[in-house]
Amino acid sequence: MSKPITDLIHHPYVPPGSFGAPQPGVYKASTVFFANVAAMRARDWKHKQGYTYGLHGTPTTFTLEERIATLEGGTHCILVPSGLAAIANVSMALLKTGDEVLIPDNAYGPNKAFADGELKNWGITYQFYDAMNPADLQARIGPQTKLVWLEAPGSVTMEFVPLAHLAHICRERGVLTALDNTWAGGIAFNGFDLGHGERRVAGSGADVVVHALTKYPSGGGDVLMGAIVTRDEELHQRLKLTHMRVGWGVGLNDVEAILRSLPSLPLRYRAHDAAARELAAWLQHRPEIAQLLHPAFEGSPGHEHWRALCGDDGLAAGLFSVVFQERYSTAQVDAFCDALKLFKLGYSWGGPVSLVVPYDVPSMRSARLGCWTHKGILVRFSVGLEAVEDLRADVEQALGALA
Template identity: 75%
Template sequence: MPPRPTDLIHHPYVPPAGFEAPQPGVFKASTVLFADVAALRARDWKHKDGYTYGLHGTPTTFLLEERIATLEGGRQCLLVPSGLAAIANVNCALLAAGDEVLLPDNVYGPSRLMAEGELARWGISHQRYDPMKPADLERRIGARTRLVWLEAPGSVTLEFPPLAQLAQICRRHGVTSALDNTWGAGLAFNGFDLGAGEGVQPGSGADIVVHALTKYPSGGGDVLMGSIATREEELHVRLKLSHMRMGWGVGGNDAELVLRSLPSLALRYRAQDAAARGLARWLQGRPEIAQVLHPALEGSPGHEHWREACGPDGLAAGLFSVVFHERYAPARVDAFCDALKLFRLGYSWGGPVSLAVPYDIPSMRSAELGTWPHRGVLVRLAIGLEDPADLQADLERALGALSGA
């Protein structure tokens, strides 16, 4: 007689406890089962002392949250489906109609679009400030300012701001600050405690640190995930309540992939950093290039601030941008990008494949602030794990396309 479905669903066997392996187990659930009604009613989803529903956490997501909190130097962490979702969660938790949020002029593009779109429709205003001029942030903070976003370095153009000064201004005005630390990956500097070496100042950084785990923590270009780290319990609970009401959740298999990649994070970050610096220095000597934008290179905007945050021998991501001489029309720069073979055209970074993307920076910047001084076309290069010599040869071959050669 074949088994009944009930026998398969309610099978009595339970595997023995004590299994241990290098990689943690993967738990996937929407429904979580309780022993009795008293347990169901007593369980508190706001803290990691039990399980209530898949959206509120499983052993797999709890484990990843704790490891990311450690990576960032925080005490609590929330996981969301993308880096942009982390930004959205912070905005929704902390802002209401009549409030104002301040964004750096070189802010991550979708964050600006969110302020211009959803936040504006909800009656939340925004201003953009020059992140390289702390006095500009100071003068823009007003009675309605509730949140200031920080980025280090700036999206695409990679200016490294005076983070400690910006964070100090926010604290002095009693305004919450949130830092996008995706570039630093929790390795180049600590977003909560700024400074390098013996100059680290505890509590000198942001109140909230968000991270697109899509990038270096994933490392494979195949996972979308974000995190929100905090140190203050009250702030964490406020963010978590919004997190619950919006229904954010991440899949167990995605959490597994990030957990699997975390042990190699520092090795990959250092390798991509070293390769990027070598290629950036080589491009500094090319006649086609007007400027190379890389925080760790002297002459790049904010280099001295990078030294303050990361140290003179500190880390930097495998990411930099090049500005072509203005004599090259956008169509010629597009031809350069199309001629690349190892560098592929695509957004994001932190994975094994090197990427290139041309940007129209003037359309992304505030005309009022005038923070973009160049007239040439910019191309951002994200360095993967290929042999740097092969990448240099690819770039050199593609540069020939600028003149139509």
């Protein structure tokens, strides 16, 4: 009985090649076979010249990496299990004991928490800077500053910072920059080449761009993955060796899902953007709302920076926040969120289902920086792909809960 089992495992059949289809094949592997010992010893995984082990890539992951690099305007890409893993990999690769990292005070919260936890425990210091004030960044850069994080717009509060100016300050001081470019989706602007509208300036942006593929590239709210994109080979190898030593891996079915979603990314991004603007424009004039926070709207903090970078007809994703009038308590705003039916309570964004989250902003910001002065309760909306008129009706009925 042993021979049939052996024949099943070592079956000689190999399907013919030259198979073409809209989607690339999914190659799953931990073990990778070699023809002989010489081939095993000669295989180069660092430069994608071959395959050695599943963690170092398969044809499927190499394909997604190349496409994400193209999307972001880079030349090298590394896949990791989440957007936060991308942030962590960059900080671990580029910082050592005695170094300092500067993080925007309005950055993605887990980036700040990683600095206050793991990095601090490893003897790496950090400061939070006011990204709306380039002079504050300039003053905080010191001899030990080795990395500056950038992000636009600010997480939750949606301030659009002067990215090109901040990157220029760091470049003049010889400090590496890493940009969390998840909001732009690789569509609204190129993180490596900043400038004014269509007048891009090559190399004027970040040294490293990270992207939570969980959001718009996935588009389904069902995949966790991140990407790290660079243009510099030496920098890429530093990041890649940390990736190897930490042992990051991604699921091949998840890679397949993102590869399938990528062709529709520009269409979905524009649809999210258009729907969010329509809903935001209506909410802006509601008596319950004290302020709209959306980079594409005049009066929103940093609107002029968004317009300078993205252009008058630029794109602006499907996210916005509103600040309720101060007379409404936390309990009342929570009741509004609970009353929503189409908008679901949930973190993340970029999927087909609209989401809403109330935030306690003062607890997320450093009071000494004075980045947040509003006293009303903030609610962030992520607009999905539902009909806008249905979303507006849902918000309108939920506003009745404020009473």
